[in-house]
Amino acid sequence: xxxxxxxxxxxxxxxxxxxxxxxxxxxxxxxxxxxxxxxxxxxxxxxxxxxxxxxxxxxxxxxxxxxxxxxxxxxxxxxxxxxxxxxxxxxxxxxxxxxxxxxxxxxxxxxxxxxxxxxxxxxxxxxxxxxxxxxxxxxxxxxxxxxxxxxxxxxxxxxxxxxxxxxxxxxxxxxxxxxxxxxxxxxxxxxxxxxxxxxxxxxxxxxxxxxxxxxxxxxxxxxxxxxxxxxxxxxxxxxxxxxxxxxxxxxxxxxxxxxxxxxxxxxxxxxxxxxxxxxxxxxxxxxxxxxxxxxxxxxxxxxxxxxxxxxxxxxxxxxxxxxxxxxxxxxxxxxxxxxxxxxxxxxxxxxxxxxxxxxxxxxxxxxxxxxxxxxxxxxxxxxxxxxxxxxxxxxxxxxxxxxxxxxxxxxxxxxxxxxxxxxxxxxxxxxxxxxxxxxxxxxxxxxxxxxxxxxxxxxxxxxxxxxxxxxxxxxxxxxxxxxxxxxxxxxxxxxxxxxxxxxxxxxxxxxxxxxxxxxxxxxxxxxxxxxxxxxxxxxxxxxxxxxxxxxxxxxxxxxxxxxxxxxxxxxxxxxxxxxxxxxxxxxxxxxxxxxxxxxxxxxxxxxxxxxxxxxxxxxxx
Numbered sequence: 001x002x003x004x005x006x007x008x009x010x011x012x013x014x015x016x017x018x019x020x021x022x023x024x025x026x027x028x029x030x031x032x033x034x035x036x037x038x039x040x041x042x043x044x045x046x047x048x049x050x051x052x053x054x055x056x057x058x059x060x061x062x063x064x065x066x067x068x069x070x071x072x073x074x075x076x077x078x079x080x081x082x083x084x085x086x087x088x089x090x091x092x093x094x095x096x097x098x099x100x101x102x103x104x105x106x107x108x109x110x111x112x113x114x115x116x117x118x119x120x121x122x123x124x125x126x127x128x129x130x131x132x133x134x135x136x137x138x139x140x141x142x143x144x145x146x147x148x149x150x151x152x153x154x155x156x157x158x159x160x161x162x163x164x165x166x167x168x169x170x171x172x173x174x175x176x177x178x179x180x181x182x183x184x185x186x187x188x189x190x191x192x193x194x195x196x197x198x199x200x201x202x203x204x205x206x207x208x209x210x211x212x213x214x215x216x217x218x219x220x221x222x223x224x225x226x227x228x229x230x231x232x233x234x235x236x237x238x239x240x241x242x243x244x245x246x247x248x249x250x251x252x253x254x255x256x257x258x259x260x261x262x263x264x265x266x267x268x269x270x271x272x273x274x275x276x277x278x279x280x281x282x283x284x285x286x287x288x289x290x291x292x293x294x295x296x297x298x299x300x301x302x303x304x305x306x307x308x309x310x311x312x313x314x315x316x317x318x319x320x321x322x323x324x325x326x327x328x329x330x331x332x333x334x335x336x337x338x339x340x341x342x343x344x345x346x347x348x349x350x351x352x353x354x355x356x357x358x359x360x361x362x363x364x365x366x367x368x369x370x371x372x373x374x375x376x377x378x379x380x381x382x383x384x385x386x387x388x389x390x391x392x393x394x395x396x397x398x399x400x401x402x403x404x405x406x407x408x409x410x411x412x413x414x415x416x417x418x419x420x421x422x423x424x425x426x427x428x429x430x431x432x433x434x435x436x437x438x439x440x441x442x443x444x445x446x447x448x449x450x451x452x453x454x455x456x457x458x459x460x461x462x463x464x465x466x467x468x469x470x471x472x473x474x475x476x477x478x479x480x481x482x483x484x485x486x487x488x489x490x491x492x493x494x495x496x497x498x499x500x501x502x503x504x505x506x507x508x509x510x511x512x513x514x515x516x517x518x519x520x521x522x523x524x525x526x527x528x529x530x531x532x533x534x535x536x537x538x539x540x541x542x543x544x545x546x547x548x549x550x551x552x553x554x555x556x557x558x559x560x561x562x563x564x565x566x567x568x569x570x571x572x573x574x575x576x577x578x579x580x581x582x583x584x585x586x587x588x589x590x591x592x593x594x595x596x597x598x599x600x601x602x603x604x605x606x607x608x609x610x611x612x613x614x615x616x617x618x619x620x621x
Contacts, residue, residue, distance in 0.1 A: 004028040012055045017043055025191045032060060070113065070249045071400045072273050076299075077280030078291045082317035082374060083252055086280065087112060089374035089390055090250075090397070091242055095202040096121075097252070098209055107214050108232045109267060110252040114245035115238035121204040122238040125194040125211050127187065127231050128262050130177040136230075136260055137176040142534070158214060162227035188231055204237070211235060233263055244397040271299055272307035276400075283316035283371060286344055287351045296358055304361025312367050313396075314348050316341070319371040319388065338387055341371035525549075 005026050009018050020042050026034070034042075034056065043049040077083045084097035091112065115122055140156045160168050163181060173181075179189060187194040194211075198204040211228050212235055239245060251270055271277075277299075281292040296312070303309035319341050348369045352358070370389045377388040385391055526549035530542040 002027045005031055008055070008059070012051065014043070014048055014052060017048070027191060029193070030191060031056070070247055071275050072249050072251055072270065073276045073278060073397075074251050074253050074271055074274035074303075075278045075280065076253055076292070076295045077317075078289070081280040081282060081292075083280055085374040086278075086315065086317060086372060086390075087250055087252065089372075089377050090393055091239060091244055093201045093239060093242075094378055095200075095205055096237065096239065098205055098213060107229045107254055108212050109234045109254060109263075109270065110212060111234065111236040111249050112245065112252070113236065113238055113249040114242045115240045116246070119240045120197050120199060121201050121240065123196045123204055123208050123211075124236045124238070125187075125196070126233045126235070127185075127194070128233045128260055129191065130189055132260055132262055133231060134176050137173065141172060159230045162214070162230055165225065184226070185228055185231070188228075201239070208235070208237075233260075234266060244394060244401065247401045248397055268302060271302045274303065275308050276311040276313065276396075277303055277309055278313045278315050280315045280317055282321075283319050283341070283344055284321065286314075286316045287347050293351065293355070297355060300358045300361045309362075310366065312362060313393075314352070314367065314369045315393075316344055316348065316369065316371045318373060318375075320373040320376040334387070344371060345369040 005021055005028060006018055008031075009015055009021065024042065026042070036053075039049055039052060043052055075083050075087065082099075084099045088094050088096050088099065096112070097110070137160070140160060157169075160173075164173055177189065182188050185194060196204060196207055198207065210224060210226070211232050213229065214227070251274070253267065253270065279292050279296055281289050286292075292314070303312075320337060349364075349367070352367050353364065370392060372390050372393070373388045374390070377385060377390045526546055530545045533541040533545075
């Protein structure tokens with residue numbers, strides 16, 4: 001526990017719970033992340049618990065006023081698609097993110113943003129909790145004892161070998177969080193972030209690899225024997241004084257379906273908050289490669305009607321490569337390359353238009369295609385820089401920064417609406433056999449979501465919810481469009497403006513937060529019960545547990561979701577009307593105070609803003 005938490009509890013009249021917060025090592029950073037279960041464990045009594053919940057809600061709003069709300073751009077793509085190379089090229093930092101190692105891949109979420117404070121390259125490493133790592137190790141042990149599939153075994157082997165070495169196979173770690181394993185990262189056991197700081201991008205990259213990339217034989221030969229990426233939740237890299245990242249954060253997103261709940265929760269939150277998504281694929285298989293299109297289909301509900309995405313950019317990389325030979329273009333085939341790239345763009349757009357599920361969330365106006373070559377852009381050998389189309393993406397980032405400077409905090413669009421279902425039957429016939437047994441075990445242990453190393457993601461929650469969401473997605477997008485331009489509800493709000501910059505600063509509560517009512521919330525207890533079964537008859541027990549839960553819940557789940565949605569809509573309606581009335585009155589009052597001068601007297605309003613600012617500064621300390 002730190003002084004911040006102790007002072008807050010004392011100020012809020014909850015000092016009797018200080019010892020409990022101390023035992024659980026609650027500090028300023030993880031105080032904001034407490035969920036309902038955490039709060040119940042810390043404060044069993046209903047009254048004080050409600051008081052803490054409300055105080056935390058207010059604290060987060062106040063903290064939000066003091067924090068620069070950044071535009072998030074999520075970058076997706078399979079290993080080898082060129083995500084790291086593209087980010088390096090766009091921001092002008094050739095050696096920032098590691099590239100070129102086909103046997104290693106980025107395994108954690110990496111945010112890249114500007115460091116406006118000094119000229120150093122900095123990385124803030126956020127870890128999962130020791131308890132979460134213990135749960136992961138326990139889960140691995142359970143999988144091994146349950147004859148897990150080979151792909152799962154390979155993933156688990158790589159994860160444990162990274163931290164414990166190969167010897168864990170001979171003797172499973174009795175205490176996974178024994179301090180002897182974490183001498184180089186004491187921050188992990190102390191619930192703290194680890195910060196690396198260097199003068200050059202190259203030095204930072206070399207020292208960061210152990211926290212972000214899977215191991216490779218080449219690096220092991222260089223003496224790196226212990227890797228910490230399995231413990232990392234997120235890494236934030238800060239680049240000194242980079243104009244393109246002034247109000248923008250690029251997020252390199254690994255695949256979804258992580259067994260660790262905190263990583264998976266953060267992943268989903270980031271995807272929902274991205275205003276733009278970049279999906280990368282090599283140009284030679286931009287339409288034939290299933291993975292980038294599966295990424296789009298699997299995440300469209302998070303990004304679209306459930307999130308804030310306004311633009312999807314499909315980026316075809318390595319656009320200077322000719323055919324399947326891997327040879328790069330020369331000056332005499334430049335025209336051929338440019339013509340080929342235009343043809344690929346048309347093919348990609350046609351593929352997008354064929355995705356009916358995605359089109360329920362995004363119209364064609366949201367979708368753009370770019371063909372890029374990071375190598376050619378950096379080396380400037382044969383193509384005009386504009387032919388690489390990286391300058392177009394740079395101008396896009398510049399426009400985002402310019403827009404952000406005019407209005408620091410956008411009134412966020414509707415997060416999402418509705419989920420659960422009236423009671424569902426499986427869309428596919430039931431599967432049988434040991435393979436299905438292992439797959440179902442993976443699904444329930446990961447709260448309904450499992451991503452195989454090869455093949456599509458299994459998302460039981462989305463399948464259950466689809467009976468409801470399929471019927472409302474298209475109508476929802478008509479009412480709450482993600483596009484920047486017109487749209488029935490969105491257009492009406494955007495068209496109305498009364499000094500919006502000041503309005504947003506003084507009224508953070510205006511954020512339109514129709515929180516997505518996830519199927520997972522009503523299914524978690526069911527998954528926990530199903531995951532506990534092992535041994536003989538475990539498959540039938542898991543199936544029966546899920547079926548029984550659905551039978552009991554089917555008559556109430558939809559009604560609960562509908563009631564919650566209607567309450568949110570009604571609260572939003574009243575909030576909009578109240579805000580409009582209040583600010584219209586202020587606007588009319590100001591407009592009438594012109595006297596004989598063309599400039600209105602705003603002295604009283606200035607003092608009022610100063611007063612609010614001081615109060616917020618004081619309460620946030």
